Amino acid sequence: MTDAERASGEGWDRVAEAIRGRMAETRMTQMDVASRARLSLTTIRELQNNLNPRRRRPQTLAAVSDALGWPSDYLDHVLHGESPEPHEDEVRDPVLHALDCLGQEIQELRDRVEQIEYQLAAEDETL
Structure with a gap:
């Protein structure tokens, strides 16, 4: 496994952890997130549990971020190991x-x- 592949796997682990944590905080179900993001339940399940980690369209992560009440680029930052800023409303x-x-x-x-x-x-x- 190359360093890039390993980093990518770790990135998807971080994304899955962030989604699970946020769903627990907000008490949202996979169905809630899928409905709000207008994505399939399978996609949400794969992201939440890091099943089948693979490149996703940026719109997919943006839709999940929005559905979870985060800024659109939140999960993209998590994926790349950056420290995303919380939504403006959360800060206050x-x-x-x-x-x-x-x-x-x-x-x-x-x-x-x-x-x-x-x-x-x-x-x-x-x-």
Whole structure:
């Protein structure tokens, strides 16, 4: 496998991960995305699960990006390993900001609990 083929495979992995994550965030189904993007359910399934990775028309990725509420070029940036910018509305959305803050706090709490568990385990071993 050449470097270009490997990078391309990794790019499609990133696209699939982005689609799965966004569908989970928005609670959209494959059928919802297919309908909004005006693409076949098979195409959405292939992209979401990185089945049959191959070159796609730019319009396909743009349609899926739009259907998921992203700027049209979002998934193209993901495919090429670039850091896409979030949609303008997402940047200013107070609910999304609050969710991000909660996610960070939850991760901090998980880290603290894990640290406490390690300390307790270490104390148990010394007894």
